[in-house]
Each structure stands twice: as structure tokens, then as C-alpha cells.
Amino acid sequence: MRxxxxxxxxxxxxxxIKVEGAAYGIKIAKGTGIFANRIEKPKVAxxxxxxxxxxxxxxxxEISENK
Ligand SMILES: [Zn+2]
Known part of the structure; x- marks a missing residue:
């Protein structure tokens, strides 16, 4: 509960999350480029x-496991 x-x-x-005018959502990644190891799609409350x-x-x- 939030x-x-x-x-x-x-x-x-x-x-x-929907970005208006495009079909892409927003994703959160840890690290950048090829080093990004976790990609999560945020939800909204x-x-x-x-x-x-x-x-x-x-x-x-999964994120806090920090593998
Ligand atoms: Zn309120």
C-alpha cells in the first residue's frame, strides 16, 4: 500500500507509464549501455x-540483490 x-x-x-505520441514506456536501468544489468519498468500510483x-x-x- 502506498x-x-x-x-x-x-x-x-x-x-x-505511457509516453504520449509514442508506444514506448519508460524503463529504469542500472548502469548504462552494455553494462546495464537490470531493466525494470516502473509503475505509477x-x-x-x-x-x-x-x-x-x-x-x-531483484534490484536490491545487486548481482
Ligand atoms: Zn493525495
Whole structure:
């Protein structure tokens, strides 16, 4: 559960990021170029009350393993 930083109410999770005008989403990679070893697609949580948005990654365990 994610709590809005602005009004402390529960945020709605699981929204996808879409870049307008293109079919590409945003991905987060650790490192750059050929050294990037982890690529994650962030999700978005939205506060239904004030519209605050928050980015998060679902499988955070894989990232923090730091292989
Ligand atoms: Zn809010």
C-alpha cells in the first residue's frame, strides 16, 4: 500500500507509464549501455484525492540483490 505524501490517503497502484505520441514506456536501468544489468519498468500510483503521482518498481527484491 502506498500513502500519498500530500494528504496521507491511500494511492491507487498499478498504472502504466505511457509516453504520449509514442508506444514506448519508460524503463529504469542500472548502469548504462552494455553494462546495464537490470531493466525494470516502473509503475505509477495515483492519489485519488489530490492527484499526486508516485513512481515505483514492483519487483524491488531483484534490484536490491545487486548481482
Ligand atoms: Zn493525495
Amino acid at each position: 500513502i500519498c505524501r500530500q494528504c496521507q490517503c491511500e494511492m491507487l497502484k498499478g498504472f502504466d 495515483i492519489c485519488p484525492k489530490c492527484g499526486e503521482i508516485s513512481l515505483y518498481v514492483e519487483n524491488i527484491d
